[in-house]
Amino acid sequence: MVTLARHHIYVLRQADKEEWEAKARTGDEIARRCISAVKNFARGLLNGELTLSGCCERPFLSSDVPQAFLVLIPVKYDPNHVTVQVWGMCEECSKHDNQWLVDQGPKREGLAPTPPRSGQTSH
Ligand SMILES: [Zn+2]
Helix, strand or coil: CCCCCEEEEEEEEEHHHHHHHHHHHCCCCHHHHEEEEEEHHHHHCCCCCCCCCCCCCCCCCCCCCCCCCEEEEECCCCCCCCCEEEEEEEEHHCCCCCHHHHHHHHHHCCCCCCCCCCCCCCC
């Protein structure tokens, strides 16, 4: 998990899907939000909404299954204004590690500056 100025960013990979679902079943609020965001994304894709890979803007086909997702949850979570954001990552992009995905995804949207990398934080 990476915290930018306004969002916590979680990387969900297909390989970790069962782990996240198990967490959600135990009532883990973050896991629940992440999984519902991913399900919304999948629903949009199935409905034929134009959906681009979060990193490279390659369009997904409705038959594509993104191999990884970035889920952004606002630090100040307001249950009345659901602003959880989700990016799907195509197969190529998801080959990179989590830090790369975080760097490439939301930064392009102009959401927040690059987060400090581990080892370079001042505290
Ligand atoms: Zn991509």
